[in-house]
Amino acid sequence: MKMFNVLVFVLMFISKNVQADPCTSSKLINNVGNRGTRCTSQSPLICDRNGFESGWYVALYKGEYIQMPEQFPNPFTCGTESPIWINGTHPNIENSTKEVSGCVRDSNTCTQTFPIQIKKCSGFYAYNLPYVDLCFRGYCFGNHTCEEKTTTSISAGPEPSTTTTTIPSSDPCLYAATLSNMDKRGSQCSLKDVDYALCDRTLKPGWYKAIDDNVFHNMPTYCVTVASCGTEEPIWLNGSLPKFTDGAVLRKACVRGFDPGDCCKNVIDIYIRNCFTYNVYYLPYTDLCYSAYCFGNRECKKKTDDNLIIEADKTSDSLLFILLGSFGGVMLVTLVVVVIVVKTKSLRIGHSRVDLQNTPPPPYSPPTHGKPAVTVGSTSGNIPLKS
Numbered sequence: 001m002k003m004f005n006v007l008v009f010v011l012m013f014i015s016k017n018v019q020a021d022p023c024t025s026s027k028l029i030n031n032v033g034n035r036g037t038r039c040t041s042q043s044p045l046i047c048d049r050n051g052f053e054s055g056w057y058v059a060l061y062k063g064e065y066i067q068m069p070e071q072f073p074n075p076f077t078c079g080t081e082s083p084i085w086i087n088g089t090h091p092n093i094e095n096s097t098k099e100v101s102g103c104v105r106d107s108n109t110c111t112q113t114f115p116i117q118i119k120k121c122s123g124f125y126a127y128n129l130p131y132v133d134l135c136f137r138g139y140c141f142g143n144h145t146c147e148e149k150t151t152t153s154i155s156a157g158p159e160p161s162t163t164t165t166t167i168p169s170s171d172p173c174l175y176a177a178t179l180s181n182m183d184k185r186g187s188q189c190s191l192k193d194v195d196y197a198l199c200d201r202t203l204k205p206g207w208y209k210a211i212d213d214n215v216f217h218n219m220p221t222y223c224v225t226v227a228s229c230g231t232e233e234p235i236w237l238n239g240s241l242p243k244f245t246d247g248a249v250l251r252k253a254c255v256r257g258f259d260p261g262d263c264c265k266n267v268i269d270i271y272i273r274n275c276f277t278y279n280v281y282y283l284p285y286t287d288l289c290y291s292a293y294c295f296g297n298r299e300c301k302k303k304t305d306d307n308l309i310i311e312a313d314k315t316s317d318s319l320l321f322i323l324l325g326s327f328g329g330v331m332l333v334t335l336v337v338v339v340i341v342v343k344t345k346s347l348r349i350g351h352s353r354v355d356l357q358n359t360p361p362p363p364y365s366p367p368t369h370g371k372p373a374v375t376v377g378s379t380s381g382n383i384p385l386k387s
């Protein structure tokens with residue numbers, strides 16, 4: 001009887017692994033129409049960082065499976081700035097998997113390499129592709145020119161009646177995390193009023209709601225001043241907030257630079273989803289310290305610790321207590337500062353994807369209300385493949 005249980009367990013384990021055969025469970029790569037080596041000057045540029053989920057992909061273009069180039073393409077092709085090709089050959093035995101070097105092409109033919117697994121399936125290849133760590137880098141597939149821009153065929157008919165609006169379970173509205181340090185992120189919170197500058201270099205990439213004291217805040221849509229939002233180089237939203245029916249939209253966030261008038265030193269791709277009465281934001285970590293996302297326009301919020309000391313009884317006993325407490329507090333703060341300094345140092349040195357990973361947002365498509373889906377190239381479309 002015991003043996004039987006073990007057997008069942010082993011079988012379950014095996015079947016679980018078998019399910020993950022890339023030949024039958026890969027996803028279709030998005031934007032495939034613009035990934036050809038002869039697709040130049042396409043806008044917007046492809047970046048397989050945000051919105052790209054690491055995993056097995058196949059590329060299907062005009063009904064045919066296409067493959068990654070084994071020769072380096074030119075920069076600014078494949079619908080991106082730095083296209084990724086493979087320095088190696090595809091496997092030629094069916095059902096075998098081979099690991100090759102993915103190469104990032106910029107002014108060098110291979111500025112960075114990382115492993116890509118390729119499985120030869122019957123009639124096509126499946127590729128195990130990680131998300132990239134910098135924009136704009138994207139995977140090359142095929143040698144076609146850019147997809148012609150089709151004039152939008154969606155009729156501008158009346159808005160669908162919003163009778164039942166169901167939020168799918170994959171909707172970030174349902175699981176966005178609460179953004180930390182909200183007491184410092186207001187655009188009127190000056191750097192000089194905070195004890196340390198915020199740095200979102202250590203932010204875990206993901207969907208966030210910016211809520212504080214039960215109030216939701218939005219990113220300012222104007223150029224903020226330097227040394228505000230509790231940081232040196234604050235990040236604001238250069239764009240508009242979406243409507244609920246838009247689903248998750250891609251937006252450009254700008255890093256405010258130190259030079260006068262330098263409102264957009266760097267652009268960061270973020271996503272925003274309207275959740276009826278507030279917005280959730282997909283925020284990647286920043287590349288540098290000290291830079292952080294702005295939310296709202298408040299001044300810095302006073303820390304509650306200060307109030308505690310003021311409210312304390314001023315009898316001699318409690319004075320001693322306060323002195324001891326302050327001493328302990330100073331020690332604690334010193335310890336925390338040391339830990340932070342050490343951590344920041346190691347982060348700065350190890351500026352690589354190993355330390356922190358900017359994982360892409362989970363797949364999400366907006367509700368369509370019977371309208372044709374406008375989003376192209378969903379990253380989540382599992383396609384049934386014939387073996």
Ligand SMILES: *[C@@H]1O[C@H](CO)[C@@H](O)[C@H](O)[C@H]1NC(C)=O
Nearest residue numbers: 021023093094095121122387
């Ligand atoms: C490859 O694997 C599939 C699924 O397991 C199988 O049907 C097919 O016969 C295999 N092909 C070869 C050449 O072994």
Ligand SMILES: *[C@@H]1O[C@H](CO)[C@@H](O)[C@H](O)[C@H]1NC(C)=O
Nearest residue numbers: 072087088101103109110111
């Ligand atoms: C491809 O890889 C080989 C072996 O690692 C290397 O010698 C060669 O320079 C690479 N080719 C390019 C174009 O980078």
Ligand SMILES: *[C@@H]1O[C@H](CO)[C@@H](O)[C@H](O)[C@H]1NC(C)=O
Nearest residue numbers: 036037038066067142143144
């Ligand atoms: C594009 O790729 C196809 C299939 O690999 C090949 O037959 C064709 O010659 C290529 N065209 C150009 C212009 O390189």
Ligand SMILES: *[C@@H]1O[C@H](CO)[C@@H](O)[C@H](O)[C@H]1NC(C)=O
Nearest residue numbers: 223238239252254262263264
């Ligand atoms: C904001 O975005 C618009 C459109 O993409 C661009 O023209 C403008 O220069 C940007 N603003 C700044 C301050 O960079």
